[in-house]
Amino acid sequence: MNGQPTDDRGNNADRRIGEWADLSAMSRPPAARPEVLRARVEVAVAEQRQPRRSVPGLAMALVVVVVVAGVGFAVSRQRSVVEPSASASAAASESEPPGPSASPSPQVTLPGDDVLDIGRIDARSGWAYVLSPESSKLGVPILLMTDDVGATWRDATPPQQADFQPIIEFVDADHGWVLDADGPLWRTTDGGRSWQETALPTGRTGSSAAMSFVSASTGYLLLSANSDKDPEPWVLYRTEDGGASLQRVGAVTLPDEPALSGPLPMVAFSDPSSGVVAGWKVVLQTDDGGAHWSTVSLPATKGSAAPRYAGVSLLRAFGPQLVLLALIGGPTTPYEPTAYVSADAGRTWRPAYAWSAESATVWAIVDGQTWLDFTTAAGPMYMEATSDAGDKWTTSTGAGPADRHIMAVSFVSSTDGWAIFQVDSTCPAGAFCAMQLPAGQLAETHDGGVTWQLVP
Amino acid sequence: MPIGVPAVPASVASTETLKRDFEGVYAECWTPVFRLALAWTNDWPAAEEIAQESFARLWARRDSVDWSEPMLPWLLTTARHLATDRFRRLRRLIGQSRAIEAALDLDQHARWLDVRAAFARLSPLERAALALTAVSGLASEEAATTLGITSAAVRSAVFRARRKLEEA
Numbered sequence: 082m083n084g085q086p087t088d089d090r091g092n093n094a095d096r097r098i099g100e101w102a103d104l105s106a107m108s109r110p111p112a113a114r115p116e117v118l119r120a121r122v123e124v125a126v127a128e129q130r131q132p133r134r135s136v137p138g139l140a141m142a143l144v145v146v147v148v149v150a151g152v153g154f155a156v157s158r159q160r161s162v163v164e165p166s167a168s169a170s171a172a173a174s175e176s177e178p179p180g181p182s183a184s185p186s187p188q189v190t191l192p193g194d195d196v197l198d199i200g201r202i203d204a205r206s207g208w209a210y211v212l213s214p215e216s217s218k219l220g221v222p223i224l225l226m227t228d229d230v231g232a233t234w235r236d237a238t239p240p241q242q243a244d245f246q247p248i249i250e251f252v253d254a255d256h257g258w259v260l261d262a263d264g265p266l267w268r269t270t271d272g273g274r275s276w277q278e279t280a281l282p283t284g285r286t287g288s289s290a291a292m293s294f295v296s297a298s299t300g301y302l303l304l305s306a307n308s309d310k311d312p313e314p315w316v317l318y319r320t321e322d323g324g325a326s327l328q329r330v331g332a333v334t335l336p337d338e339p340a341l342s343g344p345l346p347m348v349a350f351s352d353p354s355s356g357v358v359a360g361w362k363v364v365l366q367t368d369d370g371g372a373h374w375s376t377v378s379l380p381a382t383k384g385s386a387a388p389r390y391a392g393v394s395l396l397r398a399f400g401p402q403l404v405l406l407a408l409i410g411g412p413t414t415p416y417e418p419t420a421y422v423s424a425d426a427g428r429t430w431r432p433a434y435a436w437s438a439e440s441a442t443v444w445a446i447v448d449g450q451t452w453l454d455f456t457t458a459a460g461p462m463y464m465e466a467t468s469d470a471g472d473k474w475t476t477s478t479g480a481g482p483a484d485r486h487i488m489a490v491s492f493v494s495s496t497d498g499w500a501i502f503q504v505d506s507t508c509p510a511g512a513f514c515a516m517q518l519p520a521g522q523l524a525e526t527h528d529g530g531v532t533w534q535l536v537p
Numbered sequence: 538m539p540i541g542v543p544a545v546p547a548s549v550a551s552t553e554t555l556k557r558d559f560e561g562v563y564a565e566c567w568t569p570v571f572r573l574a575l576a577w578t579n580d581w582p583a584a585e586e587i588a589q590e591s592f593a594r595l596w597a598r599r600d601s602v603d604w605s606e607p608m609l610p611w612l613l614t615t616a617r618h619l620a621t622d623r624f625r626r627l628r629r630l631i632g633q634s635r636a637i638e639a640a641l642d643l644d645q646h647a648r649w650l651d652v653r654a655a656f657a658r659l660s661p662l663e664r665a666a667l668a669l670t671a672v673s674g675l676a677s678e679e680a681a682t683t684l685g686i687t688s689a690a691v692r693s694a695v696f697r698a699r700r701k702l703e704e705a
Contacts, residue, residue: 094702100652102672105575107641108585110567262618288618310690 189225189236191536195520197222197246199499201491205230206254206272207499208237209523210246224249224259226273231499231525231536237273241265248292256297258324262288266302268324279324284311291348293356293398298323301371303333303348303358315346317358317371330371335360349398349427357427359393359405366427379407379421379430394418395444401426402449402470409435418442422449422470433471443500445492455479455500455530457486464530468495479530488521496529499536558604562612563592569673570612573683576668577620577661579653581641591616613683617665655705659698662686666694 195212202208209225226237239259251257259267264281281287285304294300302318313332320327335346335358350356358365358374365374379390395406403423410417421430445453450470456463462479481487485502492498503521524533570591574584591612595602602608641649656664662684669680670691677695681688 092703093705094699097652097655097702097705098667098671098699100648101656101668102572104641104645104649104652105572105668105672106568107645108568108571108575108581108588110563110571110588308686308690310687 189234191225191231191234191523194504194522196501196523197520198249199489199491199501199523200249200251201493201497201499202251202254204493204497206251207231207491208249208251208257208273209234210249212520222246224273228254228272231523235273237269239267239269239276240278241267247287248290250292250294252294252297256294256323258292258294258300260287260290260292260302262286266324266327270297270323277325279327282316282318282327282329284308285316285318289345291346291358293348293350295350295352295398299353300324301330301348301350301356302327303346315360317348319370333358333360333365333371333374335365336362345392347393347396349396349403351398351401351403351426355401355426356398357396357403357405357423359396359407361392362390364390364393364405364407364427368426368428375428377427377430379405380432395446397446398426399449403427404446404449404452404470405430406444420452420471424449434467434474443487443490445490445498447492447495451495453490453492453495453498453530455487455490457481462487462530466495466529477531479532481533482522482524482535485521490530496527498526498530500524500526500530500533502533502535555599555604559592559596559599562595562604562608566609566612567592569609569669570616572668572673573613573665574616574620576656576664577617579656579661579664581649583620587616587619590619610679610683613669614685617684620661655702658701658705660694663694663698663701666691667698670695 191209192211192213196209197212198210200208206226206228207230209227210222211225213223223236223238225234227234241261247259247261249257249259255270255272257269257273259276261267264285264287266279266281266287267276268279269276281304284307286307287304289305291303292300298321300320300323302320304316304318306314306316315333315335317330317333318327319330346358346360348356348358354370355368356366356371357377358367364377364379366377367374389410391408391410393405394408395404397404401424403426405421405423407419407421408417409419417435419435420433422433423430442454442456445455447453451466451468452471453464453466462481464477464479465474466477467474481500482502485504487500488503489501490498491500500523501521502524523536525536526533567588571584571588574587574591575581578584578587594615595608595612659667665684666680669675669683670677675683677688677691680691684691686694
């Protein structure tokens with residue numbers, strides 16, 4: 082690499098490229114903080130000298146194959162994937178998972194400040210996507226599940242761990258799916274104690290995908306193409322056997338490069354026939370299981386011009402009631418998050434609420450009527466709640482853990498929920514803040530978010 | 538998708554060796570990794586965050602890494618995935634205001650806003666292809682490996698990018 086822009090700046094493109102190169106070269110790497118690195122290495126080495134607790138999910142380590150080609154290299158993970166046929170469906174490939182009668186998963190300690198994402202499934206069950214506390218796997222994300230409201234946790238990581246945040250969906254405490262950027266689709270029928278694998282159709286990837294299950298058996302996957310030359314960038318697949326096989330429904334036309342240009346598309350089905358795809362710059366609705374789609378228009382909020390829908394932040398279906406948190410505006414102006422609600426499976430929508438783009442708000446959609454949102458800045462935590470789909474709101478002040486801000490929430494009722502609280506800190510000037518990714522500590526509430534207790 | 542780190546079953550390296558190896562890669566690869574993240578996001582603070590996170594993930598795997606292998610391809614691919622992840626995170630933490638680009642003075646910041654507006658006309662893929670080839674000097678085949686597309690697609694993206702910048 083020469084690290085230099087082209088010298089020929091005789092035209093506008095070259096001039097712009099040169100400016101971009103000059104400015105981007107001004108970013109300096111923060112100095113590595115030796116005491117932090119050294120401490121981590123010493124801990125790791127010390128623990129490697131001692132017998133390590135075995136965790137089955139982690140023991141299935143990834144095997145990498147290195148292919149060196151010229152100055153670069155390509156690396157791929159070995160996997161037992163059965164390539165689907167060229168037909169329109171993808172077949173399942175069983176990966177010899179341990180059955181439910183296998184030895185129970187050992188309990189795992191929930192890592193303190195390394196919770197990346199959470200999901201409450203019902204009053205007792207839930208999952209947490211966390212960074213492994215194992216020293217040799219520091220920074221590697223794993224999936225933990227609880228059956229006792231967080232009192233104990235077990236490793237429920239699919240055999241092939243995801244390097245990047247996958248899509249995780251459970252319709253009940255037993256039936257769930259995990260879709261990684263590289264695929265395949267993992268499915269469980271026993272709450273993550275065993276996993277079965279379904280290869281994605283040839284040419285399709287789980288990167289930028291969307292998933293919606295209406296029951297333990299029926300669901301939809303919106304999969305993007307592996308290649309930008311593919312004439313069908315997005316294709317919808319349907320499963321009626323819990324994900325064991327995927328049947329092609331058809332291509333879904335979305336504006337160019339939605340996966341790369343902004344928020345990823347989301348899909349939500351009210352029932353096996355009616356559903357919505359909220360993509361980049363467009364919202365589509367179907368009443369025939371995805372065979373045909375109609376473009377949906379989102380009305381403006383009171384006193385504002387026609388909304389410039391940019392993308393989706395959240396889309397959930399509760400039968401015919403749908404909730405869409407849309408991002409209005411961008412890309413050069415801040416996104417104005419606006420909530421829309423539909424009572425007819427996404428055919429028509431009404432605006433329910435709009436937020437200031439300057440606030441960092443997290444949402445909990447309990448059902449089609451009951452929503453909560455939480456905002457923390459430098460001071461207290463502000464909460465808003467509605468029980469009538471946004472017609473009336475109550476505002477109150479909550480008390481989260483000191484010196485932390487709320488970064489994600491998941492509620493199973495208007496009172497009971499989880500949140501991730503991240504430490505309020507900024508990276509010191511010149512420091513290498515290696516673990517600055519959005520992660521925090523799990524907390525629970527039983528009073529609608531007024532008070533929170535950290536889950537140890 | 539090439540996302541593995543070159544691994545060797547070697548004995549655990551010494552603390553100082555690991556630290557030296559990591560710092561060497563950090564200093565050598567920061568700029569191209571940051572540039573790819575910047576191209577993908579068109580957002581300076583987000584790009585710095587993504588670049589740091591890419592190195593953090595490399596550090597997390599330090600014990601299984603063959604430090605004699607080139608790390609840049611893995612770091613670039615990781616940065617690309619993380620940049621895509623960023624949009625997924627946007628779903629749950631929206632509207633978060635970001636600090637003014639601290640690395641730039643006022644004049645540079647004004648120039649950056651102007652350049653960013655021009656580059657906003659390009660898709661992330663077009664910006665990334667341009668950054669990897671025209672700025673960082675990768676061959677189209679190398680850029681294709683990083684971006685997970687064909688080299689022809691890289692050349693096509695660069696062509697489209699330049700054409701849009703001409704009109705900007």
